[in-house]
Amino acid sequence: MKEILSLRDVTYTYTPEEADMRKAVEGISITVNDGEWIAIVGHNGSGKSTLAKLMNGLLFPESGEVRILGEPLNEENLWAIRSQMGMVFQNPDNQFVGATVQDDVAFALENNGVPFEDMVVRVYESLAQVKMDQFLNSEPHHLSGGQKQRVAIAGALAIKPKILILDEATSMLDPQGRMEVLSTVQKLREETQLTVLSITHDLEEALLADRILVMNQGKKFTEGTPEQIFQRGEELVELGLDLPFAMKMSKLMRLNGVNLQGEHMSEEELVNDLWTSNFNK
Amino acid sequence: MMEKMIFGRYIPGDSFVHKLDPRSKLIFVFVFIAIVFIANNAVTYALLLAFTLITVLLSRIRLYFLINGLKPILFLMLFTFLLHIFFTQEGDLLWKWQFIEIYEEGLRQGIFISIRFLVLVFITSILTLTTSPISITDGMEVLLNPFKRFKLPVHELALMMSISLRFIPTLMDETDKILKAQMARGSDISSGTIKERIKAVVPLLIPLFVSAFKRAEDLAVAMEVRGYRGGEGRTRYRQLKWDWRDTIIMVVALVLAIILWLLRS
Amino acid sequence: MDIQLQQVGYAYAKGTPFEKRALFDVDLHISTGSYHAIIGHTGSGKSTLLQHLNALLKPSEGSLRIGDLTIVAGKKVKNIRPIRQQIGIVFQFPEHQLFDETVLKDIMFGPLNFGVPVEEAERRARVLVEQLGLPSEVLEKSPFDLSGGQMRRVAIAGVLAMEPSVLVLDEPTAGLDPRGRQEIMELFHKLHVEKGLTTILVTHSMEDAARYADHVAIMHEGTCVINGHPQDIFADEERLAKYRLEAPRVVRFQRKIEALIGRPLAKLCLTEEDLAIEIGHVIREERGNL
Numbered sequence: 001m002k003e004i005l006s007l008r009d010v011t012y013t014y015t016p017e018e019a020d021m022r023k024a025v026e027g028i029s030i031t032v033n034d035g036e037w038i039a040i041v042g043h044n045g046s047g048k049s050t051l052a053k054l055m056n057g058l059l060f061p062e063s064g065e066v067r068i069l070g071e072p073l074n075e076e077n078l079w080a081i082r083s084q085m086g087m088v089f090q091n092p093d094n095q096f097v098g099a100t101v102q103d104d105v106a107f108a109l110e111n112n113g114v115p116f117e118d119m120v121v122r123v124y125e126s127l128a129q130v131k132m133d134q135f136l137n138s139e140p141h142h143l144s145g146g147q148k149q150r151v152a153i154a155g156a157l158a159i160k161p162k163i164l165i166l167d168e169a170t171s172m173l174d175p176q177g178r179m180e181v182l183s184t185v186q187k188l189r190e191e192t193q194l195t196v197l198s199i200t201h202d203l204e205e206a207l208l209a210d211r212i213l214v215m216n217q218g219k220k221f222t223e224g225t226p227e228q229i230f231q232r233g234e235e236l237v238e239l240g241l242d243l244p245f246a247m248k249m250s251k252l253m254r255l256n257g258v259n260l261q262g263e264h265m266s267e268e269e270l271v272n273d274l275w276t277s278n279f280n281k
Numbered sequence: 282m283m284e285k286m287i288f289g290r291y292i293p294g295d296s297f298v299h300k301l302d303p304r305s306k307l308i309f310v311f312v313f314i315a316i317v318f319i320a321n322n323a324v325t326y327a328l329l330l331a332f333t334l335i336t337v338l339l340s341r342i343r344l345y346f347l348i349n350g351l352k353p354i355l356f357l358m359l360f361t362f363l364l365h366i367f368f369t370q371e372g373d374l375l376w377k378w379q380f381i382e383i384y385e386e387g388l389r390q391g392i393f394i395s396i397r398f399l400v401l402v403f404i405t406s407i408l409t410l411t412t413s414p415i416s417i418t419d420g421m422e423v424l425l426n427p428f429k430r431f432k433l434p435v436h437e438l439a440l441m442m443s444i445s446l447r448f449i450p451t452l453m454d455e456t457d458k459i460l461k462a463q464m465a466r467g468s469d470i471s472s473g474t475i476k477e478r479i480k481a482v483v484p485l486l487i488p489l490f491v492s493a494f495k496r497a498e499d500l501a502v503a504m505e506v507r508g509y510r511g512g513e514g515r516t517r518y519r520q521l522k523w524d525w526r527d528t529i530i531m532v533v534a535l536v537l538a539i540i541l542w543l544l545r546s
Numbered sequence: 547m548d549i550q551l552q553q554v555g556y557a558y559a560k561g562t563p564f565e566k567r568a569l570f571d572v573d574l575h576i577s578t579g580s581y582h583a584i585i586g587h588t589g590s591g592k593s594t595l596l597q598h599l600n601a602l603l604k605p606s607e608g609s610l611r612i613g614d615l616t617i618v619a620g621k622k623v624k625n626i627r628p629i630r631q632q633i634g635i636v637f638q639f640p641e642h643q644l645f646d647e648t649v650l651k652d653i654m655f656g657p658l659n660f661g662v663p664v665e666e667a668e669r670r671a672r673v674l675v676e677q678l679g680l681p682s683e684v685l686e687k688s689p690f691d692l693s694g695g696q697m698r699r700v701a702i703a704g705v706l707a708m709e710p711s712v713l714v715l716d717e718p719t720a721g722l723d724p725r726g727r728q729e730i731m732e733l734f735h736k737l738h739v740e741k742g743l744t745t746i747l748v749t750h751s752m753e754d755a756a757r758y759a760d761h762v763a764i765m766h767e768g769t770c771v772i773n774g775h776p777q778d779i780f781a782d783e784e785r786l787a788k789y790r791l792e793a794p795r796v797v798r799f800q801r802k803i804e805a806l807i808g809r810p811l812a813k814l815c816l817t818e819e820d821l822a823i824e825i826g827h828v829i830r831e832e833r834g835n836l
Contacts (some may be wrong), residue, residue, distance in 0.1 A: 056506055099415040139450070235724075245795050467631060
């Protein structure tokens with residue numbers, strides 16, 4: 001698998017004057033391969049948002065290196081690299097620049113000097129990809145949070161990026177909005193093998209990823225597939241994360257004398273284990 | 282949800298007037314305001330009035346909205362009308378009661394000035410009722426473009442305008458939310474002494490300001506991430522198209538001006 | 547304090563071309579001391595409904611009784627202000643309402659508005675800061691210097707400081723991480739139990755409603771379609787589906803278990819803990835039968 005983005009021993013602090021304050025992120029090394037979905041999870045204040053900013057050149061590390069698309073990120077190649085990355089932020093309103101949906105999607109295209117005829121096509125195609133093509137002339141205050149975030153995704157897709165970063169993009173949404181956004185991103189990956197980096201504390205979102213990176217107090221706590229990560233159980237709860245429902249039930253059932261082979265991530269597995277370990281004697 | 286009627290709010294439609302390019306509408310209104318002062322007799326004022334009413338019909342805007350637009354200045358209209366009625370004392374005496382004297386010229390001038398107010402308000406209202414704020418911004422941006430050479434930051438002003446416009450409904454919703462939250466804690470802007478009421482505005486303004494600054498910061502980051510680096514090298518998604526309708530109303534403006542000039546006394 | 551809504555309807559911008567109906571024919575009774583969950587999709591009228599509870603909005607049709615005060619559509623009502631103190635509403639993202647120079651002053655804002663003496667208001671603030679798990683140092687800080695989670699607690703303290711008899715919570719966990727969500731909900735549960743606060747929870751979370759509420763009302767497209775006990779409401783998944791709602795995870799899992807063992811469990815479990823206990827019983831029975 002080819003590396004598309006990496007951080008090598010990156011450290012950053014917002015308060016360099018205060019030597020004894022904990023750094024925002026310290027000694028972080030991550031490798032993201034082309035086409036992967038990586039989730040970065042952690043409690044509020046663990047450094048996950050700082051990572052997102054470092055990955056997009058909004059912040060530059062005080063030590064260590066950020067490499068994107070084969071090059072170290074610096075002031076010279078920043079804009080060229082940005083034109084290959086899309087980013088969706090947490091607040092659906094505070095990233096909606098355009099007067100209408102189609103104006104907003106065109107914003108990045110205008111910034112990149114794309115000719116008018118191409119813009120029209122790309123705006124429509126991007127909106128169709130997120131199923132918002134019926135809302136071309138809608139104004140933002142008539143849209144739900146989920147719809148606005150989908151427009152933001154369309155805006156990112158319009159420049160045909162190689163990497164999509166979702167910075168807590170579902171945190172402020174209601175369950176329906178969250179579902180709309182996550183299924184949109186899932187579908188996109190099926191269709192285009194887009195590399196996705198999602199920063200979240202939402203369990204459902206993390207479970208969709210190929211790999212999860214757990215942050216704690218500015219450092220990388222652990223890394224692995226969802227199955228590997230959630231096996232750690234209680235440790236994660238202390239870090240402010242949630243466990244999948246099936247795992248919670250597994251633990252509670254064991255406490256109540258039920259035999260189980262292991263702690264399961266899916267309800268189906270749990271039900272099967274329940275049967276084979278307790279009824280099928 | 283403050284879906285209240287605001288003076289000059291845009292109502293979508295597809296009338297002749299709606300389909301005009303904002304540039305021609307802006308130029309027309311500008312010119313019209315000047316033309317209005319050419320009129321100075323019954324014939325010219327009647328012509329102005331007729332022209333305005335035709336424009337209203339062409340725009341297919343419901344009279345309700347135009348009358349609403351008149352409301353804010355109704356008092357002023359009435360005031361100047363009465364001013365003329367009672368104090369312009371030329372021409373024949375029409376009516377006398379005790380010390381109140383109403384002369385013909387007073388009545389004429391009163392009516393003329395009222396018509397002037399009416400047509401000005403109606404025509405400018407039609408501009409804002411048939412042209413979305415963003416179109417108006419686009420029109421102004423293109424019209425002001427030549428001034429770039431005089432260091433006028435036209436692109437930046439237009440972008441500021443368009444972002445502000447986009448946020449007006451959002452900010453109104455937020456104001457409503459904050460107001461309700463503070464009212465739920467016993468804050469009351471509508472009663473008490475002047476001093477108390479001014480104090481009660483603070484818990485409304487401060488959160489609004491704080492949130493506005495946060496929005497600005499978030500927005501700036503989002504814009505940067507999306508490649509915004511200033512106006513250089515940007516292309517335009519929203520294109521303006523000048524067609525036969527726009528040329529017609531420019532000609533109409535010219536013709537109207539000429540006719541009024543010829544008919545004035 | 548009892549709250550009763552009878553055939554309440556509400557339309558925004560009534561009488562203008564922009565009229566928009568938000569509520570119609572809402573009948574709802576909140577009894578003193580109950581924990582009432584109001585569930586519904588965005589657009590179901592939940593927010594409009596809750597603004598009626600402390601008379602921020604007055605009904606266009608119908609009437610409502612809040613304690614001793616009766617508000618009838620179309621009639622002027624006097625003496626609304628005391629209601630605002632008795633019904634405390636914590637709006638969504640309450641940290642957005644913070645404004646004062648210090649946390650202490652912000653929390654005191656509410657009680658001072660209702661004539662509570664300064665010493666008492668200050669006392670309440672100090673007690674609440676501790677109850678809400680905040681270090682006492684925050685009292686002298688500016689609310690804007692705190693973290694998001696701390697700001698939210700300060701905002702909640704500001705409402706509790708008025709010592710209302712009814713607490714209305716509009717999606718109190720919105721935007722919080724899992725630990726934050728659990729802490730806040732447990733906090734409100736504790737207050738409900740210790741202070742006997744009538745609690746109204748407006749939420750999207752079927753799980754929270756199942757865990758904490760003793761009454762559930764479902765709002766759909768502007769009216770209250772179902773009202774009853776969680777056991778009855780969450781048992782009928784078909785009915786919930788009609789309103790595009792699902793039963794809580796626990797209930798759905800219980801159904802899977804019941805399908806597996808071929809018979810229903812002793813009761814409908816509304817929390818994971820209860821379900822685990824019931825499953826434990828079933829297993830022991832099974833072993834006993836062998």
